[in-house]
Amino acid sequence: MNSHEQGEQQVVWAVVGTDIGPLLLAATREGLVNVVFHATDPVRDRALERLRSRLGTDPVEDPGAPQLAEAISQFEAYFSGRLHGFELPLDWSLISGFNRQVLRELAAGVPYGAVVGYGDLARRVGQPGAAQAVGVAMGSNPLPVVVPCHRVVESDGGIGGFGGGLETKRKLLALEGVLPEPLF
Structure with a gap:
């Protein structure tokens, strides 16, 4: 047993x-x-x-x-703004393959207050043509916030998509000082 x-x-x-x-x-x-x-x-x-x-x-x-x-x-x-990096054991069993590889790189390599482009993240995992697949990986992230998919943005400066909704993504990026606080 x-x-x-x-x-x-x-x-x-x-x-x-x-x-x-x-x-x-x-x-x-x-x-x-x-x-x-x-x-x-x-x-x-x-x-x-x-x-x-x-x-x-x-x-x-x-x-x-x-x-x-x-x-x-x-x-x-x-x-509350007191913690800039989660230090928690993570169980990756809900995700595998390329998606897990991309999310692990994101968790390890994109700190609080920073952003990365979809294409840049694809290059970091050795798949330079896989920006769209990186977007799919972000959408399947079982551990958002801790594995900070809100920090992945479009290379042209666009905010990109977000499974939690764009308003949630904006609030998280504002909390981290990447975007100004929303006015309302």
Whole structure:
């Protein structure tokens, strides 16, 4: 029997309020596995169902679980401007292949307050013609904010797309000092 079959809790989750709306944070014993924007009840329920089907276990709400408590603390510090880099163990099991390679490079190589172009990120992973594929990888990022896909922009200065919505991307970039704070 593996440890999952011995009744140990595998996936814990909590919804936290932030300046960009409620975020669902989910973690396994390996680390943070999923961050979901706009985690209203219907969005949260769909996200939990996806986690259940992908990871094969029922996620359990437990904001006090050690692997979540630290993540919640770091998110609060990030949104208050006190934390400029997340230091959390990450569980990459929801993403693989090229997308995982690109997201790992993004997490390691694009610090707080910086941005990178889709094409530049493609070159960094040795695939200079893959700017569009980098965009797909950003859209499939299971760990937004921590793996900062909001820092990927168009080479012509455009903000680019964002799974959390452009207003959310603008707020995150403003928090990091890349864009001016929105006026309203």
